[in-house]
Amino acid sequence: MTAALDLHDVTVRRGGTAILDNVSWTVGDQDRWVVLGANGAGKTSLLQIASARLHPTTGTADILGERLGRVDVFELRPRIGLASAALAERIPPRELVRDVVLTAAYGVTGRWRETYESHDTDRAHDLLRLFAVDRLADRTYGTLSEGERKRVQIARALMTDPELLLLDEPAAGLDLGGREELVAALAELAGDRRSPVLVLVTHHVEEIPPNFTHGMILRAGGVHVAGALADVVTDEHLSSGFGVPLTVSQTDGRYAARGAR
Numbered sequence: 076m077t078a079a080l081d082l083h084d085v086t087v088r089r090g091g092t093a094i095l096d097n098v099s100w101t102v103g104d105q106d107r108w109v110v111l112g113a114n115g116a117g118k119t120s121l122l123q124i125a126s127a128r129l130h131p132t133t134g135t136a137d138i139l140g141e142r143l144g145r146v147d148v149f150e151l152r153p154r155i156g157l158a159s160a161a162l163a164e165r166i167p168p169r170e171l172v173r174d175v176v177l178t179a180a181y182g183v184t185g186r187w188r189e190t191y192e193s194h195d196t197d198r199a200h201d202l203l204r205l206f207a208v209d210r211l212a213d214r215t216y217g218t219l220s221e222g223e224r225k226r227v228q229i230a231r232a233l234m235t236d237p238e239l240l241l242l243d244e245p246a247a248g249l250d251l252g253g254r255e256e257l258v259a260a261l262a263e264l265a266g267d268r269r270s271p272v273l274v275l276v277t278h279h280v281e282e283i284p285p286n287f288t289h290g291m292i293l294r295a296g297g298v299h300v301a302g303a304l305a306d307v308v309t310d311e312h313l314s315s316g317f318g319v320p321l322t323v324s325q326t327d328g329r330y331a332a333r334g335a336r
């Protein structure tokens with residue numbers, strides 16, 4: 076099977092600095108990856124490459140079997156779902172929640188005069204139900220809580236039935252209840268073999284849903300460590316990756332970290 080992502084020595088330079096530095100990374104077609112790293116480590120830049128929104132300065136990036144630089148990115152992008160704060164900012168606050176999801180079928184935000192097939196409207200409703208926000212379908216996006224918005228954003232990212240789903244800090248700004256609901260929904264998604272390949276960027280090991288399989292810690296633009304999740308989320312790797320002494324614990328498939336004494 077073709078890897079969902081295959082990056083070889085990817086470097087991205089901006090103003091003389093390597094914001095990604097010789098990153099090599101292979102994501103298999105059933106993988107569920109978590110990408111961790113301190114502020115500025117390069118996580119968002121990595122997702123920009125993985126979502127065909129940024130090209131490497133040097134190195135090669137194959138996404139869903141297509142090489143960046145050779146493929147028409149406008150054909151590739153609909154095969155990739157992305158939920159990020161930058162994309163969320165483009166959603167008009169007055170848009171109905173059902174349309175926030177539905178308009179992804181056309182790759183637009185803001186419904187205009189498009190007509191949608193009934194299978195599109197059915198799919199949008201099913202996705203809202205999957206994330207337990209179907210009761211909000213007739214509300215405007217701007218009236219939702221942050222947690223409700225996050226779930227609507229992920230439903231939108233799934234609308235095109237992508238082969239790869241990239242989630243950039245989906246739990247940022249959520250309260251404890253909202254975070255736990257989101258983690259549970261993502262655990263369910265990750266546990267379903269029909270789901271797309273998943274890559275979740277987060278700062279906090281508490282946000283890693285059960286059923287995720289692999290982990291990477293980025294440090295200063297480079298891969299600090301990558302591999303099976305349990306081998307990556309350790310005292311040693313987190314401490315060196317974040318530059319502070321940390322102790323990690325694991326209970327029922329969930330991780331927690333605190334400063335080591």
Ligand SMILES: Nc1ncnc2c1ncn2[C@@H]1O[C@H](COP(=O)(O)OP(=O)(O)OP(=O)(O)O)[C@@H](O)[C@H]1O
Binds near residue numbers: 116
């Ligand atoms: N266009 C740019 N020009 C110059 N520097 C950039 C540019 N884009 C990103 N950077 C820098 O690259 C580094 C990596 O940024 P990136 O947003 O990928 O990190 P991150 O790990 O997602 O950080 P955070 O956790 O704070 O969101 C940062 O130091 C950032 O300032």
